[in-house]
Amino acid sequence: MTQRARDATERATLRTSASESGVIIEVRDVGKSFPLEGKEVKVLSGIDLDVTAGEFVALIGPSGCGKTTLLNLVAGLVQPTTGQIRYEGHEVRGINTHVGYVTQKDTLLPWRTVEGNIAVALDVQRVPAAEKRQRVQAFVKKVGLSGFERHLPHQISGGMRSRVAIARTLIYNPTTIIMDEPFAALDALLRLRLQTELLDIWSEFKTTILYVTHDLSEAIALADRVLVFTQRPARIKLDQRVELPRPRDISKVHTTHEFGELYDLLWRALREEVWIEG
Ligand SMILES: Nc1ncnc2c1ncn2[C@@H]1O[C@H](COP(=O)(O)OP(=O)(O)OP(=O)(O)O)[C@@H](O)[C@H]1O
Numbered sequence: 338m339t340q341r342a343r344d345a346t347e348r349a350t351l352r353t354s355a356s357e358s359g360v361i362i363e364v365r366d367v368g369k370s371f372p373l374e375g376k377e378v379k380v381l382s383g384i385d386l387d388v389t390a391g392e393f394v395a396l397i398g399p400s401g402c403g404k405t406t407l408l409n410l411v412a413g414l415v416q417p418t419t420g421q422i423r424y425e426g427h428e429v430r431g432i433n434t435h436v437g438y439v440t441q442k443d444t445l446l447p448w449r450t451v452e453g454n455i456a457v458a459l460d461v462q463r464v465p466a467a468e469k470r471q472r473v474q475a476f477v478k479k480v481g482l483s484g485f486e487r488h489l490p491h492q493i494s495g496g497m498r499s500r501v502a503i504a505r506t507l508i509y510n511p512t513t514i515i516m517d518e519p520f521a522a523l524d525a526l527l528r529l530r531l532q533t534e535l536l537d538i539w540s541e542f543k544t545t546i547l548y549v550t551h552d553l554s555e556a557i558a559l560a561d562r563v564l565v566f567t568q569r570p571a572r573i574k575l576d577q578r579v580e581l582p583r584p585r586d587i588s589k590v591h592t593t594h595e596f597g598e599l600y601d602l603l604w605r606a607l608r609e610e611v612w613i614e615g
Pocket residue numbers: 371372380398399400401402403404405406407441
């Protein structure tokens with residue numbers, strides 16, 4: 338059995354145990370404040386959220402409302418001021434190693450090449466060299482970086498750096514993938530290709546995905562649920578199911594009547610939060 342097959346089996350087992358209760362991520366009445374110039378700024382307030390194992394949830398809301406903060410809380414990078422976050426039934430108190438995080442800020446290791454960065458998690462897991470090479474090569478190809486394997490991060494473009502960050506996370510099959518505007522810096526065609534690739538990976542492994550985007554069309558096209566956040570302190574204003582059939586053709590899904598109706602509904606909720614009257 339290859340490491341990849343073993344990983345898939347382990348993940349399937351984890352998924353089965355998580356899906357017995359169904360819920361993998363529980364956010365219970367979470368509030369978060371940060372100190373600013375001697376005062377406390379309230380960023381999140383009364384957030385309640387259950388995410389079912391295997392669900393694809395998109396988060397959308399005004400800039401600075403607290404979306405990244407919520408992702409950081411689920412990843413265990415920051416702790417809530419009030420309330421509790423649970424993952425697979427356990428309170429998240431430190432770094433949550435079950436989640437792979439494609440952060441909004443690029444965190445590539447500057448001294449490692451493209452393939453070295455993609456291989457980081459496999460190095461930590463001590464995956465044998467031959468298998469590591471094979472898996473890295475497959476992901477280099479998937480994200481369109483063939484020929485750049487030996488380049489260092491400062492020698493490639495911003496969009497290419499985000500592709501390295503995505504490959505680096507997807508390669509080790511985490512139970513949950515958290516993505517913070519992962520495709521924002523990419524051109525439209527590449528974005529389409531990677532969105533399709535992400536949906537393929539998601540349906541193959543039934544990974545749970547939390548996905549922040551500023552693009553409402555992208556949120557609807559990809560997700561099972563779209564959460565609309567208010568301005569700071571952010572609350573969940575609307576939690577909307579997306580019942581569009583799967584598999585979805587990302588290049589065409591926006592042309593359907595159902596898509597248009599969902600777009601209108603979500604935009605009405607969002608525009609009150611982001612629209613600045615001129
Ligand atoms: N570690 C921190 N210390 C102090 N303030 C913070 C910290 N992290 C976030 N904030 C503040 O919390 C607020 C929400 O930030 P956050 O990054 O979560 O917003 P966001 O919704 O992701 O915005 P954007 O869409 O622009 O990425 C901002 O005002 C930010 O300055």
